[in-house]
Amino acid sequence: MATVTFDHATRVYPGTERPAVDQLNLHVEDGEFLVLVGPSGCGKSTSLRMLAGLEDVNGGSILIGDRDVTDVQPKDRDIAMVFQNYALYPHMSVADNMGFALKIAGKPKAEIRERVEEAAKILDLTEYLDRKPKALSGGQRQRVAMGRAIVRQPQVFLMDEPLSNLDAKLRVQTRTQIASLQRRLGVTTVYVTHDQTEALTMGDRIAVLKGGLLQQVGTPREMYDTPANVFVAGFIGSPAMNIATFKVDDGVAHVGAARVPLERSVVEQLTDADGGKITIGFRPEALDVVPQGTENSMPVAVNLVEELGSDAFVYGTLVGPAAEEAEVRSGAGDNQVIVRIDPRNVPMKGDTISVTIKPGQSHVFSAATGNRLS
Numbered sequence: 337m338a339t340v341t342f343d344h345a346t347r348v349y350p351g352t353e354r355p356a357v358d359q360l361n362l363h364v365e366d367g368e369f370l371v372l373v374g375p376s377g378c379g380k381s382t383s384l385r386m387l388a389g390l391e392d393v394n395g396g397s398i399l400i401g402d403r404d405v406t407d408v409q410p411k412d413r414d415i416a417m418v419f420q421n422y423a424l425y426p427h428m429s430v431a432d433n434m435g436f437a438l439k440i441a442g443k444p445k446a447e448i449r450e451r452v453e454e455a456a457k458i459l460d461l462t463e464y465l466d467r468k469p470k471a472l473s474g475g476q477r478q479r480v481a482m483g484r485a486i487v488r489q490p491q492v493f494l495m496d497e498p499l500s501n502l503d504a505k506l507r508v509q510t511r512t513q514i515a516s517l518q519r520r521l522g523v524t525t526v527y528v529t530h531d532q533t534e535a536l537t538m539g540d541r542i543a544v545l546k547g548g549l550l551q552q553v554g555t556p557r558e559m560y561d562t563p564a565n566v567f568v569a570g571f572i573g574s575p576a577m578n579i580a581t582f583k584v585d586d587g588v589a590h591v592g593a594a595r596v597p598l599e600r601s602v603v604e605q606l607t608d609a610d611g612g613k614i615t616i617g618f619r620p621e622a623l624d625v626v627p628q629g630t631e632n633s634m635p636v637a638v639n640l641v642e643e644l645g646s647d648a649f650v651y652g653t654l655v656g657p658a659a660e661e662a663e664v665r666s667g668a669g670d671n672q673v674i675v676r677i678d679p680r681n682v683p684m685k686g687d688t689i690s691v692t693i694k695p696g697q698s699h700v701f702s703a704a705t706g707n708r709l710s
């Protein structure tokens with residue numbers, strides 16, 4: 337087992353100017369499950385491939401344990417990778433698929449058999465060892481791909497969207513299996529996904545990337561409770577956080593009738609560049625539905641009600657005096673506000689509801705930089 341360190345690691349692809357990964361600094365603890373997450377093209381796979389040795393590092397270095405592996409061949413890094421497209425060899429049995437890397441490495445047959453059987457037991461694949469991949473379900477094939485990595489007993493597992501070939505239900509099952517398997521084996525793991533739910537449920541810590549730049553690293557709770565900037569705020573959490581522009585007067589942020597008192601330390605951080613404005617984020621679950629006319633409340637016209645059984649969400653538009661200046665953004669699109677409501681008491685499409693932000697549940701960011709102010 338080992339730690340993993342990216343030290344100002346940079347990758348500029350030939351023929352491009354902007355780094356795909358720009359001065360990445362990241363330390364993964366021994367035995368930790370770290371999830372790299374971010375939108376398509378943000379540099380997740382590139383980071384993982386640099387760690388694997390499949391991509392040149394143009395600046396900075398990469399360490400596994402205390403060993404600088406920046407210029408070490410992939411096969412000498414003692415890692416095992418599970419790809420999104422984990423094509424198994426169709427003509428080989430499950431056992432041969434799992435043991436293939438060991439065979440190539442010239443390990444004795446008996447040892448291969450032993451390691452394969454051990455991995456099969458862990459993965460619940462024992463009874464399928466003699467089958468061909470085509471006679472397996474999608475989830476079983478995915479476990480064989482995991483098995484191929486496990487038998488190598490590497491210092492680090494690298495996984496790049498290993499669940500994306502599975503249907504939604506199987507993905508949820510398999511993600512808990514992988515997470516608990518990793519905890520059992522205790523092997524340091526770097527896991528790539530674009531799915532923030534996967535990141536929140538699987539990772540000991542999450543690293544969010546955007547445009548090749550690391551935005552924030554933290555535990556799932558830290559990412560949810562104290563996002564470092566507007567991007568992370570909007571990315572982590574489902575449905576996404578509502579984000580709006582408020583005006584600031586006398587230490588109070590306001591838009592329409594809604595008012596959010598600001599801490600003095602926040603007000604002191606505002607600069608001329610902010611232009612008397614502040615960006616405020618409030619999650620769908622941070623809103624209370626209140627009687628119309630309640631002080632500080634904002635009217636929301638209901639466009640859609642999404643009922644999920646245990647939860648219900650209103651997708652609506654801010655109306656009234658706040659509507660234009662608020663510049664609301666959310667995961668649902670511009671000018672959309674998402675409100676979590678009592679699933680036993682849902683409004684109708686076309687209704688107008690009034691909402692207030694629960695005290696202490698707003699996130700404040702600089703309007704100019706998007707960085708967190710509290």
Ligand SMILES: Nc1ncnc2c1ncn2[C@@H]1O[C@H](COP(=O)(O)OP(=O)(O)OP(=O)(O)O)[C@@H](O)[C@H]1O
Pocket residue numbers: 349350352356374375376377378379380381382383530
């Ligand atoms: N071989 C390449 N040559 C040039 N540019 C590349 C190459 N591979 C990737 N890129 C660019 O580098 C950036 C990061 O790509 P990367 O594959 O790391 O993204 P990603 O975060 O894994 O995205 P996705 O979620 O879509 O897999 C993208 O802008 C991509 O277009």
Ligand SMILES: [Mg+2]
Pocket residue numbers: 380381382
């Ligand atoms: Mg990728």
